[in-house]
Amino acid sequence: MVRSTKTEVDSHERCLYFHYDEFCDLLGGAVWDQVLERWFVAGLSSDRHQVLLSIADRFSSSRQFLFSGDRTGFYPLEVLWLKWNLFMVLCHKIKTFHKELQGPYLNVQPAHVWIVIPDLPGDFLPMRWQFSIKIADFESASPFLNPGIPTELARRLYNARENPSLVYTAPVMRGRPLGYEETATMLIRSMERIREPVKGAVRGILETHLISENIRPVEYSEMDIFLVTFRLPDEQASAIRVWATKSASLERGLLLKGVTDPIDPSLWERLEKARQSVFSHSIVSIYKTYHVPCDLYSLGMMLLRTLLVNNEQDMASVHETARRVVDRLEPMVQGLDQDDYKTLSARLRIRLREEGGLFSKDSVLYRHEEKGAGCEIIPDHLWYDALILAFQLVAWIPGFSFCKSHGDYELENPHLPMEKVAGAAERLGDRIKMELFGSRQRNREMLEACDLVREDLTKVKGG
DSSP states (O other): OOOOOOHHHHHHSSSOOOEEHHHHHTTTTTTTTHHHHHHHHTOOHHHHHHHHHTTHHHHSOOOOOSTTTTTSSOOHHHHHHHHHHHHHHHHHHHHHHHHSSSSSSOOGGGEEEEEOOSSSSSSSSSSGOOOOOSSSSOOOOOOOTTTSSSSHHTOOBBBBSSOOOOOTOOOOGSHHHHHHHEEEEEEEEEEEOOSSSSOOBBEEEEEEEEEETOOOOGGOTTOOOEEEEOOOOOOOOHHHEEEEEEEEESHHHHHHEEEOBOOOOOHHHHHHHHSSSEEEEEEEEEOOOOOOOHHHHHHHHHHHHHHHTTTTTTTHHHHHHHHHHTTHHHHHHHTOTTTHHHHHHHHHHHHHTTTTTTGGGGGSOOOOOGSTSSSSSSHHHHHHHHHHHHHHHHHHOOTTSSSTTTOOOOOTTTTHHHHHHOOOHHHHHHHHHHHHSSHHHHHHHHHHHHHHHHHHEEEEEHH
């Protein structure tokens, strides 16, 4: 896919589109006039307001869904099917992005995902079945530029986007800036001199133990970068700089392994003699990697937004509750197979019910008045498997999540995590489709509903 040009962006501005969250409300059964007014009050531009007014008749006609208003009871399942299809298309878009641009997006949020509706909608399907997705800015995040960082390490670093979303941006990206400094005590575990890079200088491979009250090992991944700067004890010699990465978490501190900048051979000899020393007051510059796992976090929040937000609960409450669940999730899922959905579902169901009705199946419908009949047509196992997938994206728990940490990716194959996500989403989508259309009875009712749609459209055209 080619990156968007200015002309293409301008054409997108003129096309008929919704932001992702707006269209989720429509798929949930929101009444057109009510949500249009709410969007306008929330800051919808006057130009876009006029564009949406011009298509009001499309989204306020009587036949927006196949099963709404009939006696089959399939309407909530249809809504879940439509929302899941929207999410599956988004998964494939993000997977394509990672594969073609070989980097992260770092800006997955509703405002940057456009749901485009056709200029000339088809006659057969209801209006809310007809959509496609565009990523608003098809460009990867900007690389973090620092000429001092070795090239092979610098490839891991990208700048966080400006004005990060408090809801959709991974928490690791909302912390301290790249290159922030901490003071630490350093011990040398091992050292090895390597070939001289330039005449009159040497480099060495150092394995070091880093100890600091401000550095919690669990917060760092093997893809993060550490610049350790220290001096020999009782000397005013030049500082020694080591570019390192995490080898392991220790009971106290981090085990790092890295390579020194070129140094004078005499300084290396003195370092060898002082290798048993304690290098207190070492300065550590830390560069956390922001990459594909951050996009998966955002995608998980997008899925929770897709399933749970309605006219009675907003995304702020969903986000707050989801973060509370994630903070207590690891002990519940430790030791379980990632594919053991039965056990995962049973444990997660107990935890989510503690949060009241926020995670109930009724949440998939936008309007309170449509929830009276309930959503029992949606099987529990489908609903909770959908929520499990969301938490596998939002949490970074080894053995449970798609990514075990913010550094769990391959530089040469950044699309692999999203391949797993897209595959899992498709498999669940097939199960939802089978539940909605799989039986003969439902197929017959589906055909009858489609016949009614065709009949209504024929009458409109004939009139």
